Amino acid sequence: MEPQAPDIAQTLSPLVRRVLAPNPSPFTYTGTQTYIVGTGDVAIIDPGPADPRHIAGILKATAGERITAIVCTHTHRDHSPGAKPLAAATAASIIGCAPLVIDDSGPRADASFDADYAPDRVLTEGERLTGSDWTLEAVATPGHTSNHLCFALIEEGALFTGDHVMGWSTTVVSPPDGDMADYMASLDKLMTRTDVVYYPAHGEPVTNPQRFARGLAGHRKQREGQILRNLRDGIGIIEDMVPRMYAGIDKGLYPAAGRSVLAHLIDLENRGKAVRDGLTWRIEAVA
Secondary structure, three states: OOOEEOOOOOEEEEEEEEEEEEOOOOEOOOEEEEEOOOEEEEEEEEOOOOOOHHHHHHHOOOOEEEEEEEEEOOOOOOOOOOOOHHHHHHHOOOEEEOOOOOOOOOOHHHHOOOOOOOOOOEOOOOOOOEEOOOEEEEOOOOOOOOOOOOEHHHOOOOOEEEEOOOOOOOOOOOOOOOOOHHHHHHHHHOOOOOOOOEEEEEOOOOOOOOHHHHHHHHHHHHHHHHHHHHHHHOOOOOOOOHHHHOOOOOOOEEEEEEHHHHHHHHHHHHOEEEEEEOOOOEEEOOO
């Protein structure tokens, strides 16, 4: 697929276009992808940051059409802040995930929560939103955040996966809100579905979705195995585990990797496989 320039709409299917926000980073890849769903009256999925340039790009891409719904998968600030100015410009309703504002101790600047997100309607599992030629159904996928939703486009067998499944990297699962057990259960849930394509908020469309989801789950199980081997080797501090587990990545990404390691350790603790003493972790002794 042709590389996408920011703020210029790219058509992916008869009912799906995307507009790339100009917010590239080591955590957002080329930027947050905002999706336009439908023709005539349209829905906007993940309006992205409250960047006037990006909002102008969305409005230009939908000129002559009516935006009837602004839909958010979750409330990290690279996804939902654009909802407020876009709603002000169009009078469209903000619909989708529940609001969530917590003190996230993660190191990612883009992963802080959008304190201004105020939806007109919150969707839950199985609830639908319709337009003249499209139907979106909410699919609850907690894990990356507790309020994360994916949205199925019924007419095309597509799933907008937000940050739950990305097309370029695995997602960060950062406690206290990010939960590894929930994330794995949400991947299992996607593997039982019959979607034919995933449209992630970062990265290219995924055209082998069930196999891709299985690969992500397998990758997480491999990470868990690495953590357990570290604990058996007496390596019990996250900052010591990360360089061993993530050899070759930019050291600037170590703090984010450490958040996912912590999420794995909390999951292992909840399953009775690891215990902690302050900042040090060890294998749970078997009686």
